[in-house]
Amino acid sequence: MDAALEKRQVERAYELYAPVYDFIFDWIFSPGRDAAIRQLDLQRSDSVLEVGIGTGLNLPLYPPTCKLTGIDLSQEMLDKAVERVETLAMPNVTLKVMDATSMDFGDDEFDKALATYTISAVPDPVAVLREMRRVVKPGGVLVILNHFRSERRVMGWLEDLVAPVCTRLGWKSNLALKPLLAQVGLEPELIARVNMFNGWRLVKCINRK
Ligand SMILES: C[S@@+](CC[C@H](N)C(=O)[O-])C[C@H]1O[C@@H](n2cnc3c(N)ncnc32)[C@H](O)[C@@H]1O
Known part of the structure; x- marks a missing residue:
């Protein structure tokens, strides 16, 4: 399956999920969200990039003093985020439809970046x-919150088994954390388990360039 087809799959999937997304992803996944924002350790006037911001469920967790930019591939998800920004009256937030694999930003533009469940x-x-x-920026912080392939044999095998179905639904059930970090040259400062059954991992890295 080529990358272009996968991108269309993601766009189609989130066009469908957008109206119901918050019902599923709000309360179940909120402990991880709180922990992820805490790990960003936001300081006054930090500039933060949220990648795949979706409907903006993290928005209420940001302090009003930071400058937040949120990007997402899905116009339908981002429309919900726009509504949330208006409801919460957050003039410090900019939202853009953008493919996170080729961003329209310059090098070293942000102090910190976050990707939750993305x-x-x-x-x-x-x-x-x-x-x-x-x-x-060099020395900046990257925080990633996600489900990754289990390191336990049976669970990892099950996640491999259901992977083709999950891919059709728009996500990977068996993305392995360590090889992923190694491929991009990131070394975690912290890996914590969060959410139900400790099934999700919160990863914090310093951007050493
Ligand atoms: C499971 S949702 C997570 C949304 C949000 N981060 C949250 O915590 O609820 C995944 C999001 O990633 C977005 N996404 C997928 N591929 C992307 C890409 N290449 N660039 C930007 N966003 C993308 C989807 O459109 C979707 O909104």
């Missing part, structure tokens, strides 16, 4: 992480 939903996670590294 890295396994993008067609090319390596390209997205490389772009995150490029646009974040």
